[in-house]
Amino acid sequence: MSRMPKAMEKLELKVKPGIKATAQMHLQKFHFADMSEYFSSLVRELERRRAQDELDRLVAEAEMGGPDIEGTPDYVASVRKRITAKINALPKKRTRS
Numbered sequence: 289m290s291r292m293p294k295a296m297e298k299l300e301l302k303v304k305p306g307i308k309a310t311a312q313m314h315l316q317k318f319h320f321a322d323m324s325e326y327f328s329s330l331v332r333e334l335e336r337r338r339a340q341d342e343l344d345r346l347v348a349e350a351e352m353g354g355p356d357i358e359g360t361p362d363y364v365a366s367v368r369k370r371i372t373a374k375i376n377a378l379p380k381k382r383t384r385s
Contacts, residue, residue: 296324332379339374 303311311326320326357363 299327301327336378339378343371 311323314320315323315326318326320329
């Protein structure tokens with residue numbers, strides 16, 4: 289069963305020459321097929337970082353006492369399930385050589 293490619297949207301950006309040169313250098317250095325693939329990888333990485341930052345914030349808050357909650361096994365399981373669902377919803381990171 290072959291997968292149908294997802295519909296693509298066109299996005300035009302205006303950037304300063306230095307940004308363009310850096311992006312083109314990364315395109316070659318990290319073997320991206322094209323600028324679209326490179327840009328998409330930047331967006332996915334930003335989303336992963338934001339999710340990790342949120343998780344780190346929640347862990348730090350919990351370690352400092354955080355708000356009083358009853359940490360029953362059911363509550364812990366529900367939190368774990370929500371976090372896992374958020375992580376699994378993120379696009380998978382593509383590895384580069």
